[in-house]
Every structure is written in C-alpha cells, then in structure tokens.
Amino acid sequence: MGEQADTVPLMGFRAPLSAEIALARAAAGLSRLAGAGGGTTVPGKLLWKLDPGAVDRLAARLPLGAALVSATNGKTTTSAMAARILAPVARLAHNRSGANLVSGVASALLASRGAELGLFEVDEAALPEVARRLRPRAVCLGNLFRDQLDRYGELELVAARWRAAVEELPGETALMVNGDDPQVGDLAHGHAQATVFGLDDPRHASPTLQHAADSKWCVRCGTPYVYEAAYIGHLGDYRCPSCGHARPHLDVVARAVDLHGLEGISFELETPEGSSRVELSVPGLYNVYNALAAAALTRALGVPLESIVAGLQGFSAAFGRFERIALGDRTLLTLLIKNPAGANEVVRTLVAGDPPHVLLIALNDEIADGRDVSWIWDVDFEPLLGSLERLVATGERAAELALRFKYAGLPEDAIEVVPELDAALDRGLELTPAGAELVALPTYTAMLALRELVAGRGFVRPYWEEAAA
C-alpha cells in the first residue's frame, strides 16, 4: 500500500519481548493441546493479567499500525471483508474468530509474529480501552442497536463512551462512521479525518420503522426523526423536523442495490476516487453496510478501489455468520442471530430467498449470548410463519423460544422442543429431505457449539486450524 505505508513513522526502537509475552505464547500452545477451544483467548487473558501494558507494546511493534472495527452488528463480517481486501498487501494480526475484548486483541497480537498491520474487531464496550492502548491509525464505527442490555447497559451509555473515545483519538487517526445511524454519524462531527459512509437506494427502504429501531429521536433535540428512507432498524436517511439535524453528506456510498435472495447482492460502490459495481456472494442488505464499512476502512488505509472491489468479491463468509457446510447428502446453512436488528435482517434475507419449511433455532443464555433472553420477543420472526412447517427449538432456553413462536401463532404441534443441541441437529436433518438444506439460527455460544459438533463429525475444520492455514 505504497503511499500510505510511507507515512507510517518508522519505529525508533522495538520494545524487547518480555518474559510475560513469551509465557503467554507458550500458554496458547498448551491450551490448544488441552483442547480448550483453540486457545483463542487463554494467552491474551494470561498476558492481560501478568502485564496489561504488554498489549500496548505488542501493538506498537506493528510497523503499519492498527485498525479497529466496532459496531453492534457486523463487526466480525466487516473485519473479515477488510482482511480479505488487505491480505495481498500486508501480513495481518487479526482476531478473526471474534474474541474481541482486550484479551482477544492481546491473543491475536501474540499469535501473529511478523504481522505488519493489526486489524481488530472490538467489542462496543471495550472500544475506549482498546483505542487508548493501541493508538489506532484507523477506526471504523458501524452501528449501535439495543443488544444485551444486561451486559452493555443502555444504548445511550455505549454511545456516550464512544463519543469520549472518539474525542481522545489522535487528530491524524482516520475515522470512518456510518452516517445512516444518527448516533454513529454524529461522531464524525468535529473530527478532522472523518469519512462518512451510507446507503442510498430508497427502493430498499422499509415501509415503516421496524420495531427494533432504537435511535428514533433526534440526538440534538429529542424530536422524532422523519425518514426519507429507513433501511435497517433506525439506519437510513433521516432528518429532524424541529432542529434540522440530518444525515451527513456521504463520502462512500452504496447505490443501485440488487438483492439476489440467499445467493448474494450487488451494488454500485461510489467513492471520491471513482465508482465500481460490486458483486458479493453473501446475502442481505446488512452485508451492503458491512461491505461499505470495509471499503471505507481499507480506502483510508490506502488500498485502491479496484483492490477493494476484488477483495470484496472474493469474500465468502465470516466465521459462523453465513456458513454452508455439507453434511453428507444435506447441507447446513448457519446464520448467527444475536439481537433484534441483526436477527430481523436474517429473517428478511431468508424470506426473500426460498423461505424454509424446517428451521432449527438454538437459544442459549450464556454471558456471550446475553443472559436476558427477552430480545427474541423484539425480533420480527412472523414473516417466517408463512412457510414454516416445523420448528426445532433447542439450546438452554429452548422452551422460551418455543413460546415466542407459539404466541406468534405457530401451531403447537409444529413446535418441537429438543434442548440438547446434538439431538436437535439430528432431528433437524431428519426432517430435511436428502439434497435439501437445513437452516440453523444459533445464538453465539450455540453457534460455537454447533460448529464444534459438526467438526466432531468430521465436516468442518476447527477455526484455529483454518486460521493457521
């Protein structure tokens, strides 16, 4: 990435590798040997305990610096797209499996000897701390939706922390924000190096604001926004009728979007340097936003438009987000669900394709899933009912999920509660005709468990092996 690389200050010295760093690296190997989930965060957690400042020093060794991606929805996919774009130009330290707290970033840094550029997705709540420690050269902020209120607290609190984190960023740090999200778009205000991205294609607007829309009130004066177009939740082209606060000017834009069911999407990517048609092999309007975010971020890192487009077009799927796995003569399509806005888009995408007759939904309530499962009642599952003949409800809170569909109007005899995931997978496959596809919608820990289960049957490699490949 020629020109940009020259602007990165050369390091005057390299901090010596401390004993703690060596110890934590050894722990990664040990935890893999012990079968503890590939050692994704074990070494990072150890290092974080032994010497919190080591994260800063490891990051400072990256000659091309670090880029951060955060959002309620899409941070794993956005980073995976950015990684695909950046792979030909830089050796990356990247937390691709989604371990996105400080310890996960530390683990990725430990595991990536010789990396030139850090690319990290960061948990919304962890962003201020990670930004403070890494002094990133680019930060890309996607969206804020209600998510795991038991863990993050109210949306306003996260937004306030982001505002403070952005104010602390060095002036030369490139900031990319989604202008379609009123709270996030407003962060560009006052930052010199800000790029605003967004979607402009009213044909794909929802007729009304979705139930899961959150930031519906003007960030300045509290009046309800008027939407020229609302695309996903509260993301769209908004204007306050009272004080005039409106979506900022878009620098990186997606126009003329075509959705091709579950097969993919295409759109016109417009940047100040030119525009190009992008064909993506992942579905849904939400992936247009992810691609825009990845394009804006890599553009700021100096990647030319044609390389951005090539990277996006070569992208297939991020870990567990949209994965097709062949299981003998059937396929399993896994789409992660974790909060109302994200799950709504998954539902919208499924319905726009070939709507499923059999559905496996796995609801867990571990910390990473959110202990409060009330969010499933804010998801618009109703459009699925038209075609759904059988629901296999599984996971720790399978009964709660079954109730969600019962009270949506699915007949009780169409609902099977099978709390154990392996039995539920078998049942789902049994209900799926040979040659057909079983759609599974797991929450985060259920997705990990499902992947492990399928890997245990020899159908998919564990992700740490893929990462090493």
Added chain:
Amino acid sequence: MRIAVGHLFPDYLNIYADRGNIAVLTRRAAWRGHELEVEAIGAGDELRPGAHDLYYIGGGQDREQELIAPALAALGEPLREAVSGGAALLAVCGGYQLLGRAYRDQSGDELPGVGLFPLHTVAGDRRMIGDVLLECELEPGERRTLAGFENHAGRTYLDEGAEPLGRVLAGFGNDGESGYEGCRAGRAIGTYLHGPLLPRNPWLADWLLAQALAQRTGEAPSFEPLADDLEAAAHEVSAGRARTRGGRY
C-alpha cells in the same frame, strides 16, 4: 367479549420486549373467546376513564423516559381515576417507576411521576441485573411464583403500608435490600420483572384478563385452564436461573 387495552407510549417504552406481554394477553383472551383491542396512547392523546379495561406501560431507556415523562404525568389524573374506577393495569420496569410519585435520575434531576403507586424511585450507582424469582399471593391463599429478569439502576422505595407484588425468593427486587419486589394497588400491578413477564408466568396474564373482565362485567370470571406445558417448562428454567445466578443482596 371485547377487552379494551390502553397501551401507554408504546413507541417510547418498549425496551424489554413489552410486545411479548401484549401478544400473550391477546392470544390467551382469544383462546377464551374474548377479543383484545389494543389502542396506543401517546403524547397529546386523551385518556378517558372508563374507556379501557386494562392499561399497559412498558420500560424505556433513561433518554426515552425523560422524553415522555412530562406527557405521561399530564395523563396522571385521568389514569389514576381510571384505575380507581376499576381498570386493571400492568406496569413494567421504567413504566413502573414513572407511575410512582417521582423518579430521581443519576444527575439528581427529578422526573415527575403519575402518583398511581405509593412509592418513589432513586437512581443508584450500580445496576441490579439478573434473574429473579418472586412469591406472590394476589388472591388470599393462592401462592404463585413469578420468574423474570431485572435490569434497573433505580431503587424503588414503597411507602409505609404499601403492598408489594411479592416476596423475593432470589434476585434483587425493588431496592436490593427490602426483600420485596413490585407494588400492587387494587387491580394495578407494577414490577421490574421483564423477560418478558407474561409468557413464562401465564397465571398472571390470566389474572389480569380476569380483572379486566371484572371491570366490564362486575365479576372476575374463572377461566378453564389451557395447555401450558411450554409455559411451565420456560418458567422452570427461568426460576432455576434465578436460584443459581440471580442477584444477591
């Protein structure tokens, strides 16, 4: 029979899947041959005592609560009149707080309340978050449990002699100290429990529907039981969560 429901500020107060509670009321009424008609009541709307048999108000984030508190307080007098005239009511989380006399937020500003429940709420530093299990006795001799999830910074203090909704078996409750949760005033119930509350506690949904019908006919009907196996299973898991990982005093 038609049951008229007034849903207060659904656009602003809906943070904890409040529409799940409405869905449960609607279906369970329909399974008994009654039709729930839900009307949204927002800022500037009129609230006519006697026009509704049941009121519902959900929870919001601090910002939303601040935005609607004045408009809600302006409906205070007719709402109090409607409930003292016999209408049933369920208030959850933020709505519960706002139906008290006042809510003092973290910055010390006081939001006016409706004064329907004899209580006041003060925002604390630490949020009380976790699964909760209560024991209630809404009808003499009928002890039932309620399982839900709580997530609130507010500490709610009941006035001397006010009736709580239930005794906390596991979790924090109103203020994390008293051992009580929620408030009951006649046919009005206020609580921090969401989850949402009614799907996994269908007996309370039936109680509210019976109270709403009592407002209309003068007598609470006794409903035939429904097949509530899924509800019972969900209740059991939720109650177990409260016992093993609910908040501790």
